[in-house]
Every structure is written in C-alpha cells, then in structure tokens.
Amino acid sequence: MSINEILSRFEPRPENLLSILQAVQESHPTHHLTPEDLKAVARYLNLSYSRVYGVASYCSMFNLEPRGRxxxxxxxxxxxxxxxxxxxxxxxxxxxxxxxxxxxxxxxxxxxxxxxxxxxxxxxxxxxxxxxxxxxxxxxxxxxxxxxxxxxxx
Ligand code: FES
Missing domain, CATH: 3.40.30.10 (Glutaredoxin)
Known part of the structure; x- marks a missing residue:
C-alpha cells in the first residue's frame, strides 16, 4: 500500500498524527519510518517536519531505523x-x-x-x-x- 493510500484512510487532522505514523510504520516490512514518510505525513497534516520528526523520535513505539521482518x-x-x-x-x-x-x-x-x-x-x-x-x-x-x-x- 502506498503512503498516499494510507494517508487517505485518515482525516487530515493533527490529532491523527500518532495513528497515521503507526499505520505507515506497519506498512513497511522493515517496521520503521523513513524521512520521506515523515515529510509526507507533515505535508498531509500541514505540520512542520520538525514537529512530526520530534514525535516520531520521542515515542518509543516508532522506529527511525530499519528493523527485522x-x-x-x-x-x-x-x-x-x-x-x-x-x-x-x-x-x-x-x-x-x-x-x-x-x-x-x-x-x-x-x-x-x-x-x-x-x-x-x-x-x-x-x-x-x-x-x-x-x-x-x-x-x-x-x-x-x-x-x-x-x-x-x-
Ligand atoms: S509478566 Fe506477565 S506475561 Fe510476563
């Protein structure tokens, strides 16, 4: 599933940030978020990249490095x-x-x-x-x- 397909499942509201990041991460076989993912999510929610990156790097449920299958x-x-x-x-x-x-x-x-x-x-x-x-x-x-x-x- 492409990132746009994932994003289209959510209303573009900032309160959906965690759910969106989780869905995007789950869609990767390597269970992590790439900088491109974070940029796409930031654009979709009209948030700054640094805000989205900050949440993704702070929450232990998100991974910015590839993980195992x-x-x-x-x-x-x-x-x-x-x-x-x-x-x-x-x-x-x-x-x-x-x-x-x-x-x-x-x-x-x-x-x-x-x-x-x-x-x-x-x-x-x-x-x-x-x-x-x-x-x-x-x-x-x-x-x-x-x-x-x-x-x-x-
Ligand atoms: S202590 Fe509850 S499952 Fe391990």
Whole structure:
C-alpha cells in the first residue's frame, strides 16, 4: 500500500498524527519510518517536519531505523523473570547471535524485551510479531526459531 493510500484512510487532522505514523510504520516490512514518510505525513497534516520528526523520535513505539521482518519481544516483567525469562533471552541471543535491540544481519529478526504481555499464566512468554508463545524453555525457543527459518526458506 502506498503512503498516499494510507494517508487517505485518515482525516487530515493533527490529532491523527500518532495513528497515521503507526499505520505507515506497519506498512513497511522493515517496521520503521523513513524521512520521506515523515515529510509526507507533515505535508498531509500541514505540520512542520520538525514537529512530526520530534514525535516520531520521542515515542518509543516508532522506529527511525530499519528493523527485522520479525520482531521478537521477550517479557521481562516479574512473573516471567521468576520463571526463567533471562534464560530464554540468553538463548535467543545465542541462537540469533545478536544482543537486545539488535537485528540479525539477514534482516529477519529483531530482538527486544517488553513489559508484561498479559499472559503471566504461561510465563515465561514472548511474542513474535502478533503470535504469543508461552511456557518457554531454551529447547522450545530453539524449535520456534527453527520453524520460522524453515518457513522463510520455502
Ligand atoms: S509478566 Fe510476563 S506475561 Fe506477565
């Protein structure tokens, strides 16, 4: 979907800025906003580029750098911590050969932590894109990542 198609889904009102930036970011396979995106949004809403850039760079939900095709978020809130979230995170770092907030060189995975995902009953938990995984162990994490890699190679 082009940026103009995305913009046309919203009224050109400044209060729609966050929703528009979110929709534009989601439309990119690399889950980020480019300077061209920010300029187009600024023009559409009749706002200055610096105002739009300021919002995009301030809000943690927006990314100005490319991210992986799949975003892995490991819960690091207390229930998951107690159930082994650190081991899960360490295993992911080991498998993917990246640290937290980094993207694999092939652009497939970005690894992040997040606060409670609301599924404490299946701690430790993580979400990959929109898919929730729980009761994680290092072995289970390895299988999940292998499954993603298998799917990608088809
Ligand atoms: S603490 Fe991890 S899902 Fe709630």
């Amino acid at each position: 799949h975003i892995i978020r490991v819960c690091d809130s207390p229930a998951c911590q107690l159930m082994g979230a650190t081991t899960v995170l360490d295993e992911l770092k080991n498998i993917l050969q990246i640290n937290e907030n980094e993207t694999t060189p092939d652009g497939e995975f970005t690894l992040e932590t997040t606060s409670c995902l609301g599924v404490c009953g299946i701690a430790p938990a993580m979400v990959i894109d929109e898919e929730v995984y729980g009761n994680l162990t290092p072995e289970k994490v390895r299988e999940i990542i292998e499954e993603y890699r298998r799917r990608e190679s088809k």
